[in-house]
Amino acid sequence: xxxxxxxxxxxxxxxxxxxxxxxxxxxxxxxxxxxxxxxxxxxxxxxxxxxxxxxxxxxxxxxxxxxxxxxxxxxxxxxxxxxxxxxxxxxxxxxxxxxxxxxxxxxxxxxxxxxxxxxxxxxxxxxxxxxxxxxxxxxxxxxxxxxxxxxxxxxxxxxxxxxx
Numbered sequence: 001x002x003x004x005x006x007x008x009x010x011x012x013x014x015x016x017x018x019x020x021x022x023x024x025x026x027x028x029x030x031x032x033x034x035x036x037x038x039x040x041x042x043x044x045x046x047x048x049x050x051x052x053x054x055x056x057x058x059x060x061x062x063x064x065x066x067x068x069x070x071x072x073x074x075x076x077x078x079x080x081x082x083x084x085x086x087x088x089x090x091x092x093x094x095x096x097x098x099x100x101x102x103x104x105x106x107x108x109x110x111x112x113x114x115x116x117x118x119x120x121x122x123x124x125x126x127x128x129x130x131x132x133x134x135x136x137x138x139x140x141x142x143x144x145x146x147x148x149x150x151x152x153x154x155x156x157x158x159x160x161x162x163x164x
Contacts, residue, residue: 102125149163
């Protein structure tokens with residue numbers, strides 16, 4: 001005589017395992033959709049900020065003593081980078097100096113040094129700036145990003161960008 005309880009247990013266990021896998025796939029899909037939409041929204045915000053930087057740079061061309069201040073930089077969690085002569089540059093900046101707003105990529109012991117440039121090329125907003133002075137990464141912090149401000153001014157022939 002066969003043990004019917006053992007067969008029933010294996011069948012029910014298989015159904016539970018398949019249900020858990022199905023739920024996990026649905027959760028992953030929802031997370032991926034949310035993440036893609038969030039990244040698109042941040043790219044729109046970065047482009048809006050780069051447009052404001054362009055306006056300040058246009059004013060600097062007309063009046064070299066002008067000091068442009070940019071308040072409430074977005075997107076929160078991303079960073080502002082300078083790419084000048086001698087640096088690896090995003091595609092939009094080949095042969096020119098530029099300011100880019102993109103998500104910060106971490107290097108691990110010098111592995112894949114061009115990862116930041118690729119991130120800015122693929123998912124960033126860049127503005128070409130003539131005679132840009134190199135500056136350190138300016139992080140738009142997740143805590144208090146609304147309080148991060150930039151100052152853009154001319155110092156001789158150089159364009160300086162600093163956090164205020």
